[in-house]
Amino acid sequence: MPKVINLNQARKQKARADKATRAADNRIAFGRTKAEKEATKAEEVRHQKQLDAHRLGKDKSE
Template structure:
């Protein structure tokens, strides 16, 4: 004889496994590593500093 299983539990177990598999696919597709997020923040800060450094100040009317 085979093992006796509860079909509701089997369905729930299968559904959990399907959700876990889909979550793994989504993490690979959309997720970024911590290093990638930090690199993006550093790059944005570098761009902001570069832009601020290239800003030309308007001449003061007092020095004319």
């Protein structure tokens, strides 16, 4: 005889599992600390300044 399951509980368990998966994906995508974001931004600024310093034409119109 097959095991009887409560469909409401099964639906809620599936919803919790889906929510946990979505939360894990968001932690990977958006889970950087403020210090990490600032360090990345500082690195980009430093890199841009280095590129600007090596330009041949120093015109403001470029």
